[in-house]
Amino acid sequence: MFRRTFWFSTGVAAGVWATAKVNRKLRQLTPQSVAVSAANKALETGHRIKDSAVGFALDVRDNMARREAELGEALGLNASVDGELPAPRRLAAIENPDKPQYVERSTYPTHNRNEDH
Numbered sequence: 001m002f003r004r005t006f007w008f009s010t011g012v013a014a015g016v017w018a019t020a021k022v023n024r025k026l027r028q029l030t031p032q033s034v035a036v037s038a039a040n041k042a043l044e045t046g047h048r049i050k051d052s053a054v055g056f057a058l059d060v061r062d063n064m065a066r067r068e069a070e071l072g073e074a075l076g077l078n079a080s081v082d083g084e085l086p087a088p089r090r091l092a093a094i095e096n097p098d099k100p101q102y103v104e105r106s107t108y109p110t111h112n113r114n115e116d117h
Helices: 002-028 031-075
Strands: 089-092 102-105
Touching: 002 031
Parallel strands: none
Antiparallel strands: 089 102
């Protein structure tokens, strides 16, 4: 008799456990739960990608500054300038050869995209 009672109660416990597990899995598979789960995973992935991209950008910026400093030292660009920068070049205007008028032109580019147009 105790043996039957033991196996009966074991079967009831297994049935309750299996029913609870199936109901929990069914709740996880509802459209709302799947949407929430997908949104959470997308947010986590987005944060991971953002952190990786920020880390990559910082590494690139550090290495770029280091390489720029190396190139500056190799080319002597970081040396202090004694005195002032050279005076801008002056070009003589061609229209009046008796009294030339000088046009101020810098030796440095203006980076104006419209200057040739």
